Amino acid sequence: MRDDPVLTPDAERVLEVARKLFRDHGIHAVGVEQLAHEAGVTEKTFYERFGSKDALVAEYLERWGERYREHVRAVVERRGRFSPAQRLLLLFDAVEEWIATEGPHDCAFVNAQAELSDAGHPAREVIRAQKQWMVDYLRTLARDAGVRNARKLATSLLILLEGAVVTASFGIVPGAVGNAKEVARQLVEAG
Template sequence: MTPAAERVLEVAGKLFYDNGIHAVGVEAIASEAGVTKKTLYDRFGSKDALIAHYLRRRDERWREHVIRVVEQRGRIAPARRLLLVFDALEQWIAEENPRGCAFVNAHAELPDAAHPGRDVIREQKQWLLEYLRTLAREAGVRNPRKLATSLLVLIEGANVTSTLGVVPGAVGNAKEVAKQLIESS
């Protein structure tokens, strides 16, 4: 990844997320990054490929964030670690996610299932589900698969509703429900 490509990816990440993918032209990305369109196309090949790179990069940051928050403190009961995911979400929303889940938003703009970005979207959700399942298994609950699914639903729901502004304390509410769910599992 050359310095110019790095700048393009950073700018694309900001513009795509803030304005929506279709609303941003490659011309705007290139000029904002202080780069020629030729350089952009030399590095990424197409806008669609750049979109996929953008999503991949954001997914990486998201995973690192979650893992950092959940595993920051050394010894915590596995059951409580599941609740830390909700804290991670709340921080993420406050710091990087004012316009909702970038992957849900991208899915709305990429109806073609063959688009390279669609794989990244699926993998992002799949990873979180697997991560929750692992934590649930470590917590020794009866049905880790089922609990992980319920928690994923709560997380996605909290993300959407708090973004749409209908429910200000959505993440906190979801965390309470999650707590109750974990205790009875």
């Protein structure tokens, strides 16, 4: 991913407002006028900071992804002594904690992918990179655990995790991520 540019306080406010509005209403439902108004900036300032709404969406997802990756790594890599196989399962704990903190609003990247049909949209590369990071991270953890086919397990765990996050957002399956963790445990043990 990329180094963070230093943003002005106005730009930081716009990003925070965008995160909340995009989460609650969707990307297409929120216009530049609303973003600027709720962030307390002029539209001119908005365009000076971001250039376009498309660029803002890409920046919002990049920032959100950075926070998510930091959280996942903190849980998986800094939680005492666990075996490599246990570290794979800690990823599910990280996601469960994320949902408990941020709320069950689906995955910002899955939602954005569904809304942004233009393959040339700058956010599409951010989305792809985030999901690639996840599968690469899972593959690394699987290799560390000595799994024979680390790539296959990583792909399976990503699909399981994505499904659990979406299911959790429905609010009708209590413990969706915990249930997915149990299935993941079976996959890891069979690995």
